[in-house]
Amino acid sequence: QKEVEQNSGPLSVPEGAIASLNCTYSDRVSQSFFWYRQYSGKSPELIMSIYSNGDKEDGRFTAQLNKASQYVSLLIRDSQPSDSATYLCAVNSAGGSYIPTFGRGTSLIVHP
């Protein structure tokens, strides 16, 4: 059974700090990795996708992928209170089912 694990948190960081969110997955043939942000009472929103080992940067967000260690992380630089949300990691495998496996999410709180 494919599993995606995230620390539920909450992860609390001060405004301006770097928030580091981590995700591990069990399926070695996983190919595509996504980070979604979900504000309280809202639906998830795709913020990052990554497919190759290494780092991918988009503004204040950096996704990091290490397939050998089976983990993917999301770094948020210069964290703002508006970044406070639950961050969901999703993992998809090549071939077969195209239904990604979602983690249960990490709650991030950025305090002023």
Next chain:
Amino acid sequence: GAGVSQSPSNKVTEKGKDVELRCDPISGHTALYWYRQSLGQGLEFLIYFQGNSAPDKSGLPSDRFSAERTGGSVSTLTIQRTQQEDSAVYLCASSPGSQSNYGYTFGSGTRLTVV
């Protein structure tokens, strides 16, 4: 449309009644997914449509749940004889195709409350 549209946004129903939830995906998106999310819980996959292929119904929790997708576009999720444990937010998502590197765009959801 510009985004994934779901209706109604809120639905309160009496236990035992049937409900229909609607999803209108982004124009041109061939893949459509239904999930539900209970309070404080993760996303629970329900059903997946891709083009004209037979849907993947492996996530439907019971035979009271069914879904259809007409003309490869709008989808309706039907819950018969609703129970209190069906109360949740039902989320629809679409993506451009079935390739594993596509992310989803979610609709704003339907909050279902069974009383």
